[in-house]
Amino acid sequence: MKVEFWGQEFKVNMFVGCTGGFLIAVLSSMFGFGGGPFMVPLMTVALRLPMYVVVGSSLLAIFFNTSISTMRHYQFGNFDLIFFLAMFPAAILGGYIAPQIAKRVSPTIVKRIACVGLVLLALNLLGIY
Numbered sequence: 830m831k832v833e834f835w836g837q838e839f840k841v842n843m844f845v846g847c848t849g850g851f852l853i854a855v856l857s858s859m860f861g862f863g864g865g866p867f868m869v870p871l872m873t874v875a876l877r878l879p880m881y882v883v884v885g886s887s888l889l890a891i892f893f894n895t896s897i898s899t900m901r902h903y904q905f906g907n908f909d910l911i912f913f914l915a916m917f918p919a920a921i922l923g924g925y926i927a928p929q930i931a932k933r934v935s936p937t938i939v940k941r942i943a944c945v946g947l948v949l950l951a952l953n954l955l956g957i958y
Contacts, residue, residue: 841876849875850890858898860954864891866947873940880936884928 832839849871857864865887872883902908931939952958 839878839882841878845875846871854894857894858901864894866943866950869943870947880931880939884931888924 830841830843832841850868853864853867853871857867868887868890869883872878872886873880878886899908949958
């Protein structure tokens with residue numbers, strides 16, 4: 830499939846994108862993480878999209894997955910309202926500030942920072958860090 834964004838055209842394999850997105854949604858819902866650390870590499874590496882397209886697309890996809898997962902965890906009693914209310918304003922502020930920073934930094938540096946974050950997340954999930 831061809832996708833056009835700001836006058837540029839990208840060729841995207843929809844089967845890889847849909848299959849990867851589904852698997853990431855299932856795993857992130859099961860294990861309680863947002864999915865972003867896996868959606869970004871899927872779109873940049875497997876779908877070969879530029880970072881400025883990936884960030885917004887990833888956030889939109891993660892928004893729906895996280896909303897549904899949050900409702901289900903709330904139904905199961907796995908939800909801390911106080912923690913949510915503390916994190917929500919910080920997430921909104923970060924979502925406003927981060928794109929402005931990323932716009933001024935080269936895509937290579939953004940990818941390197943994302944890699945460091947992924948490694949730290951992996952170490953944390955493995956109980957090493």
